[in-house]
Amino acid sequence: MAPRKIALSGNVRVIGGGALERRLAKKLVEEAMRRGYTLTKRALELLGSAEDPIKALDKAIKEVQERKRGSTVIDAADIEGVMVIPSPPRGVEATFEAAAEAPPEPEIEVDERFLNEYRIKGSIDEFNAYFRSRYEKSRRIFEERLVGLVDLRSVLKMRDGQEAYTVAMLFEKRDGERAIFIALDDPTAQATVIVPKNDKKLIEVAESVLPDSIIAVKVCKRGESLIAREILLPDIPTGLQEKWALGDFNVCLISDLHVGSKKFRDDLFEKFLDWINRSGDPEVRETRILIIAGDLIDGVGVYPNQHNELEIISLREQLEKLAGLVSEIPPHIKVAIVPGNHEPIQRALPQPPLSGEYRSILEKCGRELLFLGNPAWIRVGSRLLLVYHGQGLDDIIQSVPEISHSNLNERIGEAMEIMLRHRHLCPIYGESTPILPLAEDLLVIDKIPSILHVGHVHVAYAGAYRGIRVINAGTWQEQTSYQRSMGLNPTVGVAAIVNLKDLSVRLKQFM
Numbered sequence: 001m002a003p004r005k006i007a008l009s010g011n012v013r014v015i016g017g018g019a020l021e022r023r024l025a026k027k028l029v030e031e032a033m034r035r036g037y038t039l040t041k042r043a044l045e046l047l048g049s050a051e052d053p054i055k056a057l058d059k060a061i062k063e064v065q066e067r068k069r070g071s072t073v074i075d076a077a078d079i080e081g082v083m084v085i086p087s088p089p090r091g092v093e094a095t096f097e098a099a100a101e102a103p104p105e106p107e108i109e110v111d112e113r114f115l116n117e118y119r120i121k122g123s124i125d126e127f128n129a130y131f132r133s134r135y136e137k138s139r140r141i142f143e144e145r146l147v148g149l150v151d152l153r154s155v156l157k158m159r160d161g162q163e164a165y166t167v168a169m170l171f172e173k174r175d176g177e178r179a180i181f182i183a184l185d186d187p188t189a190q191a192t193v194i195v196p197k198n199d200k201k202l203i204e205v206a207e208s209v210l211p212d213s214i215i216a217v218k219v220c221k222r223g224e225s226l227i228a229r230e231i232l233l234p235d236i237p238t239g240l241q242e243k244w245a246l247g248d249f250n251v252c253l254i255s256d257l258h259v260g261s262k263k264f265r266d267d268l269f270e271k272f273l274d275w276i277n278r279s280g281d282p283e284v285r286e287t288r289i290l291i292i293a294g295d296l297i298d299g300v301g302v303y304p305n306q307h308n309e310l311e312i313i314s315l316r317e318q319l320e321k322l323a324g325l326v327s328e329i330p331p332h333i334k335v336a337i338v339p340g341n342h343e344p345i346q347r348a349l350p351q352p353p354l355s356g357e358y359r360s361i362l363e364k365c366g367r368e369l370l371f372l373g374n375p376a377w378i379r380v381g382s383r384l385l386l387v388y389h390g391q392g393l394d395d396i397i398q399s400v401p402e403i404s405h406s407n408l409n410e411r412i413g414e415a416m417e418i419m420l421r422h423r424h425l426c427p428i429y430g431e432s433t434p435i436l437p438l439a440e441d442l443l444v445i446d447k448i449p450s451i452l453h454v455g456h457v458h459v460a461y462a463g464a465y466r467g468i469r470v471i472n473a474g475t476w477q478e479q480t481s482y483q484r485s486m487g488l489n490p491t492v493g494v495a496a497i498v499n500l501k502d503l504s505v506r507l508k509q510f511m
């Protein structure tokens, strides 16, 4: 990992904290946006302390129009130029008590490989390199716990009765009367291995392995046949997680707002904003970062006839509405944004961060945003977070007979565990989720995160797998007609608040 430290701004005072101040901040940001200007955070703070903030903003805009023709940003100097900043009267310090008592800001590090916009030519060589990388990275995971691994060419040359572990990609499973035949592939050879049906435990594992997965197989040579004795998924090792970490703050995880959809529950989102702005709530005071795991807007033309289900039919206006909502998150909480399949960017994984004019619209919310790719690896304080919109879950749901959209409320945890056990965010290649054939497969889960934060399927879940906190943050969009036809019952209006010290989690539902 080549982490890049993102220098985020210093401590920011909360402007008040009550509903009135929040409404005022929103009004100021909206008024500036309406007139084509962006307010910096400090400018917004200064306006908050003006006698008549709207009048002060109006004066500042007129000044900028006159003196800084072409500029679209109103900064602190512009505000200071048009108003006298009164010194705080006695007692005002108490208003900012929450911020003053807050723990130091967490350090946030982002793995910059996931910030790039990759281009491919679509050549055979690129696909070969991609699968080679998937193989090599997964093999390294096995090498940490298996010694004496041999390649498939050596397996084929073994003597009768000899046994060895090999790591290979499973490219085909064929069901026979007395055995399952698994076709394996590695850079040296291909081989078919027999999994006898009288070994129930082994058959269970063979059945659970998804196609295109990299697995380790203990193979025994019997005459000309290769018999499987053990099949292993890369999986998460046990006993590696430290339960306690330094720092004592919370992260708030949400996903799938779908702003612009007729089904977006802005009433519930307003309740969320009210809650997160209540500085008296200790849970909020200890929250230092909000992460949104994709599908922030519903987008335009994402699926056929989508316009019938849109409240806001322009991308720009959807993003402007989102910017207005984001502007209401209190400034002591950093906002990190991961794209999903509804955002106006490349669909194939890994997705780059939102860019260009769409990003500029969001930046008009008047605060600093952390634009991440999908997936994103970020270190917050001493915890490593893997944030992923979750497109690969579609293929898992399609491929695993026991899991369907109609039973996701009970089985979503299982679907997410399958990703962790296969150590891959999109284990099946070439199904409904497009993947860019990059020279490095960035979807291999090659490190152990403390938290896996996913969305996409609109069903909330909080669980744990081998010490990893596994969360699906649900949605803010009411059931759509498509979801109804699939029998999917979404969990609407959910935020997961995770304490980074002990990874305890609360799913807070707004209704």
Ligand SMILES: [Fe+2]
Pocket: 256, 258, 295, 340, 456, 457, 458
């Ligand atoms: Fe979604």
